[in-house]
Amino acid sequence: MPKVKLPSSSPSLDMTPMVDLAFLLVTFFMLTASVRVDEPVVVDTPSSNSDKLLPDNVMMITIDPDGKPFFNISNPQVRIKTLEKMGAQYNVQFTEEEKKKFAGMTTFGVSMQNLKQYIMLDDVARSKYKSSGIPLDSLNNQLGHWIQFGQIEAAKQAKAEKDKAESLGRDFKYEKLRFAIKADAETPYVSVKAVIDVFKKLEIYRFNLITNLEQDEVPEPTN
């Protein structure tokens, strides 16, 4: 009877393919994914067939299911400038540190009176903070001012960048500031309308309504 020869391999296995795979996946995720930012309000947007991507240079108003508006500008420099202007308007002084912190923040929904305190909260406390929304009634139209100053500062920023690019002899691609509205599916339409009316007063009529993608076939015409 022939002897069964047991291979004398070591108990450790070759992990090279596994490492290859793991790093491949890591690279893939790093390159394809954008970082999810913690927003103070969770909004479940309705779905539509639109497959247009949201533009990069955007001013976004988020409206939560209770109708409270939140504000966000994507460009950090514009954020700081807008905050300075808002501070001057409402007699709130912001320190350099506060401005820096504000530039790194995302959407916020607090009035100017509470903004200073809100900025200085640490991340954990801020995520638990109950935002009351930015006031937008006609007597205390802070949202209107945010939009107005944000628009002015965005235009100034674009101009400054254009001048800089021209002085360096580079091409400058101007991207217009877009206005996006991100509302929850269950938000009453009147709340959305209230925000749109604020925009309308500033003669802004074109909006990007943020939706989820849902594919639906386009039906053929009847013959």
Add this chain to the structure above:
Amino acid sequence: MAEVNTGDGGGGHGKHDKKRAKKSSTRIDMTPMVDLAFLLLTFFVLTSTFSKPKAMEINYPADPKDENTKPPKINNALTFILSENNAIYYYAGEFYPPNNPKGEPPTQLIKTDYSKDGLRKILLERNDPVRKEIFKLEEKLKKKEIADSTYKRLVIAEKSKKDAVTVLIKADDKATYKNVIDLVDELNISMIGKYAVVDMIPTEYELLQAAEGAAPTNP
């Protein structure tokens, strides 16, 4: 788990260790590297979002500067009225209040729903002439008879033709944002280019309340 081999503990076996190190293979222990790789992998999987949000562009009509401006006369209008619990009513043409001086029969609201057989059927039927033209253009584009930019221009021209259907969207206090988005989305699917979200007039509101009391369902 991890053991730290201090100089003290290993002192007694120093000679022995050295010998073993010589014998060991050239392979390195990759376990920590795998640990790290998977840790990073998990981190990226959990913190990342894949779907960039999509946006739907919409234009709102400017408010009339003058209070007395009369609304423009609209050809082939279709008015949708959105209300609570996803209710949707519509009427075609101009609005006639009861006992109007023109002697037209008063406008009746017809109830429908957001399903394929409700809203979409109405819109597709209404907009069929425009859709036929657009599909003809699409055929031409496929056969390379017209350029891409020409196609886009012609489609827009076709959608904004004078006799194309114009949709007015009116939402009451209880309608949700989803209702409006759904309706606008249906309009886009049905290739209706002329639509506007406008305010309700008081007589329409009265009619809506009457309709909510006893809604005649019409498929």
